[in-house]
Amino acid sequence: MSRRLPLVPENTEPLPSLKENQGMLAWVSSVDHKQIGLMYLMVTMVFFVVGGLEALLMRIQLSQPEFNFISPEVYNQLFTMHGTTMIFFVVMPFLIGVGVYLVPLMIGARDMAFPRLNALSFWLVVFGGILIYYSFLTQSGAPDMGWFAYSPLSEKPFSLNKGPTYWALGLLATGISSVASGLNNIVTILTMRTPGMTMRRIPLFVWMILVTSFLLIFVIPIIASAFAMMLLDRLLEATFFTPAHGGSAILWQHFFWGFGHPEVYILILPAFGIISEVIPVFSRKPIFGYEFVAGSTVAIGLLSLGVWAHHMFAVGLGDVTNLYFSLASMLIAIPTGVKVLNWVATMWGGKIIFATPMLFATAFIIEFVMGGITGVAIASVPIDWVVTDSYFIVAHFHYVLYGGSMFAIFAGVYYWFPKFTGRMMSETLGKWHFWLTIIGFNMTFFVQHFLGVMGMPRRIYTYQDFPYWGSMNLISTIGAVVLALSVLVFMWNVHVSRKRGKKAGNNPWDAWTLEWAAASPPAVHNFDLVPPVRGRRPLWDLAHPEQPDEPNAKVVD
């Protein structure tokens, strides 16, 4: 009998086991998707606080005209780092992290397709963040050219400080991380689904993560190569983006927004996914128009690749170019509108339970539509000429990214916290958090629409005492303080609930997707036995054998 050599040699030493208490080592060395997911969430929480403090300092500086609280140099560093942090180290890794935790559970898999690549992705985000924040300790301080790093301002001789170099290096690291996560998600979703879990049955959150992952692997290489060129310019005297030496100042903008606009959808599509899970469960109805919600996501993903120059209407690219990008951008409103109406229709006729996750999901719809309608308006070239680079834009994208992404993130945390920890979050503190967020958020950003159309440019560290500017900015600053309070309440809630929250059980919300069939928190191997999947809502089918979603579904085992 011939004996084949094993592909992987047998271990002679026992592998570290999670059953032994190894403290931090169990986390640092982990390749388990749940531990990595939780580490993503913890790291983003730290960055969220840091980025929030940066914003708060800026708001204090702007609370009155010609205020001398921080110097222009520091202000410019703060807004650069605030934008960079919130996008690359809060919203993006949070959504990737929550995806890493949930995708294998939702499709009934044991782990991600490439667990070690998964760990690499996570640690690259951490190291990228440390690299960028280290620049605060250098003599010349943090990067101060804005998160968009327009050339030639980000080039020598206009930025001789080291900040932009750290910035490009750190983001290059997180870029590699994002591409790796994207690939990992795609392979996991396409190949590791439990029997019966067809692509028409995967939860909508998984659909959104899939589309986001394709966007990641399409667009991150654009910005990664632009970072490499910027580093060549800065360190080796190349001249890609320096017009004085034959380069092009506009080229950077094409690269940056070629990545930057799809990035917006990378930041919002998984948030749509969270909303598409929360709303049905708390309305006690299936999602209205599953195919249309999934299909519109694909449409948004594809369209988002062809709209970047709507960030460049003031550059002077010519009418034909401007009109193409204007129309393409407006078209995105259509699939987005379809989604919103499907969520509303899901709630219609339901029996809605307004627990904290649902409060945030309900408010998400309104706040996001607010950001969406201003988004349609600024896709029109002449309107963009009026409002671009003004506070109107600041208001617009905070409605999308805070009122949209962050509200969905809060909904998701309240919804899945019982799964993550085995304990419920406090509903009382949750409602305090919700109402403080609603008041603080709208107070901060609503008035900024008016400031913008009245002529206040973005990224200014101070302003003159024009009529109403002072009072509107003061309102905005007070709102920011309330918003900061709301985050404190949220952190406190996480802290106390983790230790003393009510025991959750496997399925506290009576939800229908597979992650709720696992223990809370799930065992290392996720499922002892994956429930049979004969429809989109396996746990509904189990609880209502008399009324399955797909009565004629074939049994697959």
Add this chain to the structure above:
Amino acid sequence: MEKLGGIFNPSSPEMEALSSLTLYTIVTTVGILLLIVAAMIYIIIAYRKNPDDNQEPYQNFGNLNLEIVWTLIPCAIVAVLFLLTCNTMKVVDPPVGDHEPDIIIIGHQWWWEIRYPKSGVITANELHIPAGKYLLARIESVDVIHDFWVPELGRKIDAIPGHPNHMWIVAGEPGLYIGACAEFCGAQHANMHIRVIAETEEEFKEWEKQELVIPPTPRTGLAGNGAKLFQEKACMNCHTIMGTAAAARVGPNLTHLNDRQTIGAGVLTNTPENLNKWLTNPQKYKQGSLMPNMKLSPTEVEAIVAYLEALK
């Protein structure tokens, strides 16, 4: 009640078109928002779960006709908005044709150089125009990207090194219109104001004539001293004063500084006292400005102020 600025006070035909398109679009889209809010309020009231009710609601999976309807409605809205967009662009941005520019506006970190190629006038930070007349401006930059924006007069347009842009400027009525740089351009982006001074045709002609006068250099007294210091203290390395050896273009042309309203692209009102403060330490009023603190003694400052004030 003080008057609201910007879009609420359009002061040129272009801005009127921009303002009405923006406001109508915002009002229409806010209408859509309100419809959704109304639906949500109804849902919150009508479909809240009764705690004693343990029945699951009717399980509705979707409706194809509804999906088609609410895909087509936004298509129609987008089509209308796109048509309005095309029309407004024609009004705001008429073709340049083979016009030669009447004004050249050049962005610098952190001030605006303004040149009138037809008359030869060169000034800074204050753009004089005859009201009611369309002038073609060419927008350039010598360093980083800036953006020319006067909210009450019209659109924004980037000032990009190596990529000149063109824009028509017009003001309906004589008056002062304050604008600023709208593209982040470094430390003092916040203090890169522009003042558009729209005058009657006669006033403008008079101003242009005045700007072309080469003022005699004072030879004696405090001002004469100042003239000498201006040459000795490296002021002339960056600034121009017509009729003297100072002809550099790094900083603003100071020949007719007297006629300007502000110092430092809007940080201080132009008075002898403020000029004194500015020359003593420009970094105090515009931190990061490319004008260094020249460490002038108070008497030197006084002499240079007297010189600049004497240029008429």
